[in-house]
Amino acid sequence: MYDILINTIDFESWPRAAQYGTQLAGLMQASVTGAYVYPSPLFATPSFSTPELIDVLIEAARTLEASALGAERSFIAWANGMGVEHAAWVVGQGNLSDALVQIACWHDLLVAERNPDRTWATPSDLASLILTVGLPCIVVPPRPVQAVSLSRIAIAWNGAPEVIRAVHAALPLLKQASEVLLLRGAPNETFQEVSWKPPFDIDAYLNRHGIHARSQDLAGAERGVGEALLEQVGRFHADLLVMGAYGRSRFSEWALGGTTRHVLWNAQLPVLFRH
Structure with a gap:
């Protein structure tokens, strides 16, 4: 059973992430x-502050905390009404990314939303979360959430370790799909010093799990892989896109590579990222 964590802003x-994540939990018979x-009031305090x-x-922080804790019953009742049997509500104080990294330890999937006007205001903000949280992360785009469906799922495939991890993490979701499309890009030769005989076969892997995907070459990449994808x-x-989240280099993994960054900030459908 999935344990789904929702970053509720x-x-x-209930914002888009809560709407999508709770519907997804109902669909998957998961907990949420x-x-x-x-933030701690200490971080909001100006350098030269008076005791007053x-x-x-x-x-103000105490009042906010009390109001947030008071939403527990409402959230659980709402989630139960969406078909989620096991729902919980937690309130944390501190840096948002740090808090989510900590609570992620006992969950399987994080749902967050792309919101230029609120918490995750820039691609770099979301990138730091995706690259450090240690979970697959579904990012919900800034548009109204309709009925959640997993009928048609696309996979951005190039053989890189990140996308293999993404596919592995998405298996419970892929098993719900009636159609799966592998969009094959240029192979990523990450481990050139290692060879396997036979090499990893994504089609055989998916078939072994009862998932029968059709393949299509990722055409038009001369305009940019992200745009073509x-x-x-x-x-x-597609109802969902599954892809790896790639850092620019091992020394600057706080910043996403160009393709991941483009998809993250321009996708009009939910995207499951895995680093």
Whole structure:
């Protein structure tokens, strides 16, 4: 059974990540945890603060915490109404990425949303989360969440370790699909000093798990792999895209590579990333 963690950026109305993640949990018969994290008042304190201002900030944080904790019953009842039997609500104080990395340790999947006006305001913000959280992460785009479906799933495939991990993590979701499309790009020769006989066969791997995918070459990459990938995903009418999240180098993995960055910030469908 999946344990799905949702980064809930609001508790007065349930945002897109909560809507998608909770529907997904109902579809997968999974458990769900809504996690609301707010910053410590110490980080919001100006350098030259008066004791009075510090007291105001601390009191505001206490009020926010009490309101957030008060949303537990509402969230659980809402999730139960969406068909989720096991739901939980947690409230944390601290740095958001650090908090999610910590709570991720007892979950299988993180759902977050791309929101230019709120928490994850830039691609780098989301990149740091995806590259450090240690979980597959579904990023929900900034558009209304309709009924969640997993009927048609596309995989951005090039043989790299990151995408192999992404496919492995997505197996429970892929088994729900009636159609799976492998979009094959240029092979990634990560381990050139190692050879296997026979080499890893993604089709055989998927077939072994009861998943029968059709393949299609990723055409039009001269315009940019990310752009071509999203174009073909759109033609397929995919409900979900599965792909690896690639750092630019081993020395700067806080920054995503060009293709991952383009998909992350331009996709109009949910994308499962795995680093």
